[in-house]
Amino acid sequence: MRIRSGGHDYEGLSYTADVPFVMLDLVNMRSIDINVENQTAWVQGGALLGELYYTISQKTDTLYFPAGMCPSVGVSGFLSGGGYGNLLRKYGTGADNVLDARFMDVNGNILDRESMGEDLFWAIRGGGASSFGIVLAWKLRLVPVPERVTLFIVSVTLEQGATDIFHKYQYVLPNFDRDLQMRVQINSEYIGNTTNKTIRILFHGIYQGNADTLLPLLNQSFPELNVTREICQEVRMVQSTLQFGGFSISAHVEVLANRSAIPKTNFKSKSDYVRTPIPKSGLIKIWEKMFENDMSEMLQMYTFGGKMEEYSDTATPYPHRAGVLYQVYKLVNLIDQPSDTTTISLKRIAWLRSFDETLESYVSSNPREAYLNYNDLDLGVGSGSYEEASVWGERYWKRENFKKLIRVKSIVDPGNFFRHPQSIPSFSDM
Structure with a gap:
């Protein structure tokens, strides 16, 4: 089923x-x-x-x-x-x-x-x-939510100090006013018409309030980001969804409910959570690893902190709460390939797996956390025993939550009718 x-x-x-x-x-x-x-x-x-x-x-x-x-x-x-x-x-x-x-x-x-x-x-x-x-x-x-929220996008390259700015982001934004959320998108690209590569980082912010309130806060805590009034837009909350969803901010909001207007994508992705700021030396290693790929990769960092610090890891099964600075979402795009088994696709997926290894020392550990909604069969699929299932289950939910999920499953679906390769297993002895 x-x-x-x-x-x-x-x-x-x-x-x-x-x-x-x-x-x-x-x-x-x-x-x-x-x-x-x-x-x-x-x-x-x-x-x-x-x-x-x-x-x-x-x-x-x-x-x-x-x-x-x-x-x-x-x-x-x-x-x-x-x-x-x-x-x-x-x-x-x-x-x-x-x-x-x-x-x-x-x-x-x-x-x-x-x-x-x-x-x-x-x-x-x-x-x-x-x-x-x-x-x-x-x-x-x-x-x-307020009638108007404030959006801004700041774009910087390595030559413009992107490494220093991202390094500071890790310290400032998770502890910033919880009305501000920021998605950070990172790509490699060629410098002009040359064959030399650089890293471009987009800081995409949304603030639950107006620019007059936001700008003094940022200028005090994060002036390096250089958010100015000229790049701020005050819009309805639904318009912010248009922009973050890949549409024009001036598009008709009906497009959000138009299933045929949503583009189809094809990619392979992985997720992580960062609890300790990555040092500049680590960021440089990450940039160098990205240069080895064919620019099909994308990283997104999503800021945590704020309200998330107030929840116990066991409040719901989702355990990535207090202490998380940001989530890391990483993918290789396969949209230009007819399948995920072409030579180019396989090369990109192999790069992503090796990139995952590069990140290991900079992300959460014991367990190395992953996000269920970005399910990844590379983490494992075995569920013949708790030891086997825990290899992937504890990464999504941590041990206490995973064991509780198994207990609930064993009561409500003891025959394991509802199952797929990474579904909660049913063990009667949990």
């Missing part, structure tokens, strides 16, 4: 299998009911984030939901993996803002939070809901 909501699945686990299978596609279950007065929303399991954002924007400009940047992501998959986004530092993960759910178990019973019990409700908000059953709908807490 495979369960697909948005189909935005990094290893295709929601719609592929190496044996005959049945796919339950929730594509036609995508109604969204917004209650502005109660600041809540009921969202069916097949809706996409873009559809949710668009529907909210048609009702109000002062409420939003703390979900991700990509409008094509399914709400259900996003929430069942934890889910981070531009409101993470102020309101936590998407899963932290789930109030209730309608859930079908392996016996066909339809349950809510009260009837399923708190352990199962805990498990489906970050433990991968498709290991336990089928989420038919989610009740979400909408959060307040």
